Amino acid sequence: MTDHDWLSAEFEANRERLRGVAYRLLGSLSDADDAVQEAWLRVSRSDTAVENPGGWLTTVVSRVCLDMLRSRESRREHSLDVAAPIAAHDRRADPEHEAVLADAVGVALLVVLDALSPVERTVFVLHEMFAVPFDDIARIVGKTSPAARQIASRARRRVRGSVRGDDDEGDVGAQRAVVDAFLAALRAGDLEALLRVLDPDFVIRADAAVAGAPMEVRGAAAWAPQAMGFARSLRAGGALAAVQPALVDGVPGLVLAPRGRLVRVLKFTIARDRVLSVDVIGDPERLRALALSVPPLHTPER
Structure with missing residues (x-):
């Protein structure tokens, strides 16, 4: 088996998990599929030696999603459309399939995640939903591990709300x-x-x-x-x-x-x-x- 064949096999073995990560980060099935495809293009061109393919692929997909979230936020900031912060209708996705996914994640949670900054959402999703260690998350978002912990704590408070006593x-x-x-x-x-x-x-x-x-x-x-x-x-x-x-x-x-x-x-x-x-x-x-x-x-x- 060639290195490319091995990498392709690993990617296919992890595809559904990668799609799940991307969907929770982006809140859109078609955007998630785009992110997974872009991740494959990136890894297929890489000659990096990989010891933990699952973790590495998660890192690549997460970075792609973070870039997409930042681009989305930038478009919102410059948009005159008052409804811009509410996710647009996803024309390419299978509505029935996406409804099942949304229900599995929790539609209220998807709405709340949309209010987080790109870095907050990335840190929260990776740690709270996929138990990715903070050291790995820090490398994805370009922060130190203590900073990633602080971001996670702040995002957790925003997602969960706070009760005073x-x-x-x-x-x-x-x-x-x-x-x-x-x-x-x-x-x-x-x-x-x-x-x-x-x-x-x-x-x-x-x-x-x-x-x-x-x-x-x-x-x-x-x-x-x-x-x-x-x-x-x-x-x-x-x-x-x-x-x-x-x-x-x-x-x-x-x-x-x-x-x-x-x-x-x-x-x-x-x-x-x-x-x-x-x-x-x-x-x-x-x-x-x-x-x-x-x-x-x-x-x-x-």
């Missing part, structure tokens, strides 16, 4: 249970369960990006049947699975993010284990102003 954590947990019950009722089409979790004087508001004009509905009894019909249409189109829990400005809420593309945020006001109000936000500028985070990922530091 035990009382706050208890409040968030109780509110999350209410939001979970709200979502479960919609998914099950259970009108009575939805009414149990709504305050009788419940109010829902939607901005113009959602409803065509600012909209407000008052009263749980008035809105809940409408919600059942809306949830039924989402279920029929498979979009209800893209509604996932997230922390919105530190408070439990929901995001609607088909294939990880943020479309709507539901911001809740909760008291006495009931939902008092929901603000449905679809305006891109308002979406960008929200602080979104997800529950902790349990990966030990290395």
Whole structure:
């Protein structure tokens, strides 16, 4: 077997893992495939002696992805399109396959990762999701190992959000249970369960990006049947699975993010284990102003 044949075999053996790394770094299936292809072009031209082909290939793909993230960020900074920070529709990807991938990663997590800087996202994904040691990550992002650790810590705080104390954590947990019950009722089409979790004087508001004009509905009894019909249409189109829990400005809420593309945020006001109000936000500028985070990922530091 020639060196090129050996390298080709190693690349094929690692292709799915490399694609997984690239997808989590880029949040787009077609971009991930482009990154993997570019990585192959780079390694096929290399005459580097390799002892750990899997680690080396991960390094190459990660560097390609980091370059793509930096280019994407630069385009956003110079774009006049207010929706630029929200990932564009991926025309080349298989939507069904990408939906499965997004669901496996967590659509809320993909949305939150999109708010990180290119280096923060690279460090976070490689360490938290793939347990790449900090020494290796430091070489990929051009930092020292202690600096990579600091970046990981900062990114982790942004992804997970922060709870100030035990009382706050208890409040968030109780509110999350209410939001979970709200979502479960919609998914099950259970009108009575939805009414149990709504305050009788419940109010829902939607901005113009959602409803065509600012909209407000008052009263749980008035809105809940409408919600059942809306949830039924989402279920029929498979979009209800893209509604996932997230922390919105530190408070439990929901995001609607088909294939990880943020479309709507539901911001809740909760008291006495009931939902008092929901603000449905679809305006891109308002979406960008929200602080979104997800529950902790349990990966030990290395």
